[in-house]
Amino acid sequence: MIPYPSVADLPHFDPDIDVLPAPTSVAHFREQVRSADGILICTPEYAMGVPGSLKNALDWTVSTADFRLKPVMLVTASLSGEKAHVSLLGTLRVIEAVVPEGNTALVRFARTKVGADGITDGPTLSAIQGVLENFLAAL
Numbered sequence: 001m002i003p004y005p006s007v008a009d010l011p012h013f014d015p016d017i018d019v020l021p022a023p024t025s026v027a028h029f030r031e032q033v034r035s036a037d038g039i040l041i042c043t044p045e046y047a048m049g050v051p052g053s054l055k056n057a058l059d060w061t062v063s064t065a066d067f068r069l070k071p072v073m074l075v076t077a078s079l080s081g082e083k084a085h086v087s088l089l090g091t092l093r094v095i096e097a098v099v100p101e102g103n104t105a106l107v108r109f110a111r112t113k114v115g116a117d118g119i120t121d122g123p124t125l126s127a128i129q130g131v132l133e134n135f136l137a138a139l
């Protein structure tokens with residue numbers, strides 16, 4: 001599994017610069033997505049929505065369809081997280097990613113369930129292990 005270094009390197013999405021050649025960081029990001037067998041997204045919720053940096057990264061893949069038919073595992077781990085989770089599922093549907101329900105998890109009150117060494121809450125750990133197994137089986 002290769003963690004993507006930083007979606008913060010991407011410029012803000014602007015259709016006027018969504019032309020070829022793409023900005024270097026955008027071209028690199030798209031290539032990483034395209035060459036991956038699957039994508040694991042784990043995100044918090046900010047201000048009742050998807051963190052802007054993550055949405056921005058996904059927006060850069062719309063015109064090139066890099067997520068098309070790509071298996072995705074989505075974990076939203078936050079205080080509440082539901083709005084971001086639902087919103088992201090909508091975005092992933094639009095960009096034609098493959099996100100079966102068994103590949104997703106919403107972890108509420110994440111701070112009470114995750115410590116420095118990983119997931120500390122038994123049911124959450126089992127749920128994430130199950131989702132991860134489904135995801136790996138889909139690859």
Ligand SMILES: Cc1cc2nc3c(=O)[nH]c(=O)nc-3n(C[C@H](O)[C@H](O)[C@H](O)COP(=O)(O)O)c2cc1C
Pocket residue numbers: 044045046047048049077078079080081082110111
């Ligand atoms: C500016 C800001 C806005 C936030 N808004 C939400 C929110 O709308 N819903 C939510 O579930 N959590 C919200 N949170 C809490 C984050 O989801 C939480 O900080 C996240 O789980 C990251 O965990 P950490 O702060 O322990 O790193 C917010 C946090 C910040 C800093």
